[in-house]
Amino acid sequence: MKKKLIPLGIFVVLVVFLAIGLTRDPHEIPSPLIGKAAPMFTAPNLLEPSQQFSAKDMLGQVWLLNTWASWCVACRQEHPILVEFAKTKTLPIVGLDYKDQNAEGLKWLARFGNPYDHAITDKDGRIGIDFGVYGVPESFLIDKAGVIRYKQIGPVTEEALRDKIVPLIRELQK
Amino acid sequence: MKYWLALVLALQCALSSYAGEATPLAEDPVVEQRMISISEELRCLVCQNESLAGSRADLAQDLRRELRELIKANKTDAEIMDYMVSRYGDFVRYRPAVKPITWLLWFGPFLLLIGAIVMLVRMVRRNQRGAESPVLDAAQRKKAQSLLKDSETPS
Amino acid sequence: MIPEIGHFSLILALFVALAMGTLTVVGGQQGRADWMALARPGAQALWLLTALSFGCLTYAFFTNDFSVSYVAQHSNTKLPDIYRIAAVWGGHEGSLLLWLMMLCTWMMAVSLFSRQLPEVMVSRVLGVLALVAVGFLLFMLITSNPFLRLSDIPADGRDLNPLLQDPGLVFHPPMLYMGYVGMSVPFAFAIAALLNGRLDAAWARWSRPWATAAWICLTIGIAMGSWWAYYELGWGGWWFWDPVENASFLPWLVGTALIHSLAVTEKRGLFRNWTIMLAIIGFSLSLLGTFLVRSGVLTSVHAFATDPKRGVFILLFLAVVVGGSLTLFAMRASKVRAGGAFALVSRETFLLVNNVLLTTAAAAVLLGTLYPLIVDALSLGKLSVGPPYFNSVFAPIMLPVLFFMVLGSYARWKNDSVAELAKKLRPVAILSVLLGCSAPFLAGAWSPLVALSLTLVFWIVLGSAQQIYRQMKDTVNWKSTPISFWGMHMAHIGIAVFVVGVTMVKGYETEKDVRMVVGDTVEVADYTFRLTGIHEVPGPNYTADQGDVEVIRGGKVLKTLHPQKRNYFSSTMPMTETAIDSNLLRDVYVSLGERLEGGDKPAWAMRVYHKPFVVWIWLGSLMMALGGGMAALDRRYRRKVAASAVAINPKIKGVAA
Numbered sequence: 001m002k003k004k005l006i007p008l009g010i011f012v013v014l015v016v017f018l019a020i021g022l023t024r025d026p027h028e029i030p031s032p033l034i035g036k037a038a039p040m041f042t043a044p045n046l047l048e049p050s051q052q053f054s055a056k057d058m059l060g061q062v063w064l065l066n067t068w069a070s071w072c073v074a075c076r077q078e079h080p081i082l083v084e085f086a087k088t089k090t091l092p093i094v095g096l097d098y099k100d101q102n103a104e105g106l107k108w109l110a111r112f113g114n115p116y117d118h119a120i121t122d123k124d125g126r127i128g129i130d131f132g133v134y135g136v137p138e139s140f141l142i143d144k145a146g147v148i149r150y151k152q153i154g155p156v157t158e159e160a161l162r163d164k165i166v167p168l169i170r171e172l173q174k
Numbered sequence: 175m176k177y178w179l180a181l182v183l184a185l186q187c188a189l190s191s192y193a194g195e196a197t198p199l200a201e202d203p204v205v206e207q208r209m210i211s212i213s214e215e216l217r218c219l220v221c222q223n224e225s226l227a228g229s230r231a232d233l234a235q236d237l238r239r240e241l242r243e244l245i246k247a248n249k250t251d252a253e254i255m256d257y258m259v260s261r262y263g264d265f266v267r268y269r270p271a272v273k274p275i276t277w278l279l280w281f282g283p284f285l286l287l288i289g290a291i292v293m294l295v296r297m298v299r300r301n302q303r304g305a306e307s308p309v310l311d312a313a314q315r316k317k318a319q320s321l322l323k324d325s326e327t328p329s
Numbered sequence: 330m331i332p333e334i335g336h337f338s339l340i341l342a343l344f345v346a347l348a349m350g351t352l353t354v355v356g357g358q359q360g361r362a363d364w365m366a367l368a369r370p371g372a373q374a375l376w377l378l379t380a381l382s383f384g385c386l387t388y389a390f391f392t393n394d395f396s397v398s399y400v401a402q403h404s405n406t407k408l409p410d411i412y413r414i415a416a417v418w419g420g421h422e423g424s425l426l427l428w429l430m431m432l433c434t435w436m437m438a439v440s441l442f443s444r445q446l447p448e449v450m451v452s453r454v455l456g457v458l459a460l461v462a463v464g465f466l467l468f469m470l471i472t473s474n475p476f477l478r479l480s481d482i483p484a485d486g487r488d489l490n491p492l493l494q495d496p497g498l499v500f501h502p503p504m505l506y507m508g509y510v511g512m513s514v515p516f517a518f519a520i521a522a523l524l525n526g527r528l529d530a531a532w533a534r535w536s537r538p539w540a541t542a543a544w545i546c547l548t549i550g551i552a553m554g555s556w557w558a559y560y561e562l563g564w565g566g567w568w569f570w571d572p573v574e575n576a577s578f579l580p581w582l583v584g585t586a587l588i589h590s591l592a593v594t595e596k597r598g599l600f601r602n603w604t605i606m607l608a609i610i611g612f613s614l615s616l617l618g619t620f621l622v623r624s625g626v627l628t629s630v631h632a633f634a635t636d637p638k639r640g641v642f643i644l645l646f647l648a649v650v651v652g653g654s655l656t657l658f659a660m661r662a663s664k665v666r667a668g669g670a671f672a673l674v675s676r677e678t679f680l681l682v683n684n685v686l687l688t689t690a691a692a693a694v695l696l697g698t699l700y701p702l703i704v705d706a707l708s709l710g711k712l713s714v715g716p717p718y719f720n721s722v723f724a725p726i727m728l729p730v731l732f733f734m735v736l737g738s739y740a741r742w743k744n745d746s747v748a749e750l751a752k753k754l755r756p757v758a759i760l761s762v763l764l765g766c767s768a769p770f771l772a773g774a775w776s777p778l779v780a781l782s783l784t785l786v787f788w789i790v791l792g793s794a795q796q797i798y799r800q801m802k803d804t805v806n807w808k809s810t811p812i813s814f815w816g817m818h819m820a821h822i823g824i825a826v827f828v829v830g831v832t833m834v835k836g837y838e839t840e841k842d843v844r845m846v847v848g849d850t851v852e853v854a855d856y857t858f859r860l861t862g863i864h865e866v867p868g869p870n871y872t873a874d875q876g877d878v879e880v881i882r883g884g885k886v887l888k889t890l891h892p893q894k895r896n897y898f899s900s901t902m903p904m905t906e907t908a909i910d911s912n913l914l915r916d917v918y919v920s921l922g923e924r925l926e927g928g929d930k931p932a933w934a935m936r937v938y939h940k941p942f943v944v945w946i947w948l949g950s951l952m953m954a955l956g957g958g959m960a961a962l963d964r965r966y967r968r969k970v971a972a973s974a975v976a977i978n979p980k981i982k983g984v985a986a
Binding site for chain 3: 194
């Protein structure tokens with residue numbers, strides 16, 4: 001009798017896994033860069049393309065890197081939240097315009113607001129690749145030592161800001 | 175004069191009708207070949223389950239471009255794989271690395287096969303033994319004898 | 330009005346299935362012949378109601394009734410007629426109705442073609458199938474109703490996904506579902522046997538043709554899907570180990586093991602528990618496949634749009650059906666060990682070995698498919714298991730199957746000797762090695778894997794050829810050999826043909842990816858391709874750029890191919906329509922890419938392939954299916970059960986026969 005229960009036992013275990021699987025999202029890929037040094041990149045400024053922004057300049061501060069694009073629909077969802085958040089002057093926000101045309105990016109910011117202390121461009125997507133970006137919008141919280149401490153996959157939501165990002169910022173800023 | 179004109183015309187015709195051998199799309203076929211074999215082992219991150227080699231998505235094209243550069247910079251296959259995994263995680267490998275978390279995956283089928291063969295051999299042997307006459311223990315033998323004695327009495 | 334009739338039919342069908350299923354199964358346990366007699370008419374009524382519902386949905390598509398939400402999502406006024414009908418199963422809800430239609434069709438078939446089976450068995454089988462239908466009907470009516478109306482009727486629909494606007498959609502899903510759903514019939518036979526308590530050779534003889542029929546449909550369905558991907562996707566691949574593909578392959582592997590296990594149970598009364606187990610597992614894998622495709626737990630190009638509520642429902646259904654059957658198995662499976670014995674070298678052993686290999690291969694594929702989910706569920710991160718894994722693991726397990734196949738068909742039942750087998754097969758073995766190892770030289774480069782595969786191919790073909798020759802020569806009247814003998818060899822040779830296709834394509838295919846201007850040529854293998862022109866071609870719901878490519882060999886133009894790049898009005902992604910010239914020895918395959926920048930003349934990206942023997946992949950599959958068909962039609966399955974062989978249960982009430 002006991003041996004014949006083995007198939008049922010295996011099946012029960014399988015169903016448990018499948019049930020847990022239903023609560024997961026197979027499209028969300030966690031970043032391997034959490035806890036690792038952020039790539040030290042340089043990028044041209046969106047408003048003044050002759051000026052170069054360097055990630056090294058941000059060492060010593062906690063800052064948020066937000067990737068966006070004028071062609072990105074989900075970015076419109078998070079943008080008002082970022083604009084409001086920028087008003088609180090909690091930390092510097094750097095906006096990386098990913099695989100976009102400068103003119104389109106400028107138009108978009110003029111239309112929807114510019115929360116960025118620095119607006120920079122990544123025309124060929126190389127900086128995005130170094131950060132492991134696979135779909136905009138994605139945002140990275142970087143600490144004073146230049147280590148990536150948190151990645152937001154998809155739009156920044158009120159809940160994410162309130163429950164995860166802002167508490168972490170406070171801690172890192174101590 | 176006419177001769178020269180004819181020659182020029184003939185030359186022009188010959189030149190314009192010269193069908194060229196199509197140029198390979200890839201700049202360097204050797205680099206391309208290596209790029210394709212590496213990208214077949216990688217996953218397209220924005221697609222619904224396609225390899226990096228086959229996907230037409232923008233990010234896939236960008237990543238293939240990166241791979242070509244890395245190959246031209248003489249990086250080994252292992253270094254290129256590391257480059258991708260350090261940015262995107264193990265998810266990007268289509269052939270899972272052999273680490274403790276994937277031991278069950280890589281060795282499981284083999285262990286299952288061995289287990290199944292062991293079970294098979296046991297089953298076959300058991301079947302052979304079953305064909306021989308069963309051996310009775312002491313209590314069963316007594317019962318058999320009493321039954322036989324009963325059957326011997328004339329009815 | 331019509332959609333409402335369709336909806337109402339489904340509700341009615343639910344009640345009929347529930348009533349019929351419950352009464353026949355309970356009636357079977359209590360010996361009530363009057364309740365059991367509801368089985369056949371119930372199955373037929375169910376088919377009529379489902380067909381009516383299916384007809385109503387088809388009508389809604391055909392008449393462009395965009396007030397029905399499902400029609401608006403998957404159709405369009407410009408969609409060609411035939412795709413309007415195929416679009417019925419182009420989305421989740423409609424494909425469930427197709428699933429149900431197939432289930433009712435199998436039930437109808439069982440009710441019509443089972444006169445030679447005992448009534449008690451038939452009514453139990455139909456009862457179990459009806460209860461499965463209840464599950465699907467509930468699923469449809471609660472979460473996936475194809476007849477829901479829209480309050481805002483759009484002027485035109487969203488159109489069917491351009492990838493699906495292809496003859497493949499007309500044939501592949503129905504055939505595949507026939508196979509998927511068909512696995513429910515041997516499952517029902519197994520449950521009936523467990524309920525009955527009767528697990529013997531007779532039961533195996535009754536179930537076997539049904540298992541074979543389902544297996545045939547799965548074989549053809551999978552082969553069609555593979556062929557469709559090959560010519561449609563433009564990259565020449567024909568199998569991707571995608572989770573949904575694996576979901577259809579798993580029941581096929583287990584189904585193959587099942588029909589061979591049934592052979593042993595039928596002939597020798599052995600392996601009964603294993604056969605029952607395989608029948609249960611086969612259908613469980615079908616249901617698991619349904620779950621994986623529609624719940625969103627795995628990423629796949631085939632996945633339907635998902636909704637967590639649906640996933641939960643299917644999981645519950647899966648838990649009840651499979652959990653219930655496995656519990657029944659644990660309680661009722663035969664405790665009596667089969668009396669027959671068999672030697673270490675015997676047909677039974679070889680069949681058992683191959684069944685073990687097939688089941689292990691299935692377990693490996695299942696493990697690989699589910700591993701990402703398991704790791705994620707344990708919060709251990711995310712990883713991918715793709716083609717490189719499956720190719721590495723699957724082939725080594727399956728190659729021995731090809732070897733043992735021949736031994737299994739040669740060995741005698743119960744007892745045979747190594748010496749005897751060696752004597753019969755030595756010439757075949759030697760010839761196979763010679764031919765197999767030298768053939769790669771003819772094709773081009775030599776490789777050990779190709780040589781091994783081809784050796785096994787010759788081993789199978791020569792082994793079968795010798796047996797056929799012996800049969801015709803040594804049997805007094807070979808023309809009266811049962812058709813199942815020919816079926817077996819046809820199917821086994823089909824496998825060899827399939828392996829030839831896979832081996833040659835993997836080993837020797839060549840391709841070139843080039844930039845072409847009108848007038849350019851490119852050479853692949855011994856063929857030259859010349860682009861003679863590109864022009865715009867309008868279609869019913871798209872415009873296309875069409876290339877004219879001449880295929881030249883030995884200086885002669887063999888054919889002109891017309892690859893296209895289509896822009897459908899309803900989609901932003903351009904679609905490639907490849908152009909293929911096929912013959913038994915090779916396919917030449919041309920795929921038109923993007924328009925390229927630069928240069929004074931317009932240039933296009935072109936991919937050109939030479940694929941030797943690739944059609945043998947699908948030819949082999951057809952031969953397998955044909956062989957199965959021949960085996961299933963054997964006369965011994967159609968012999969009426971002798972009245973004396975059926976035990977009369979004195980508890981049976983009702984009308985006397």
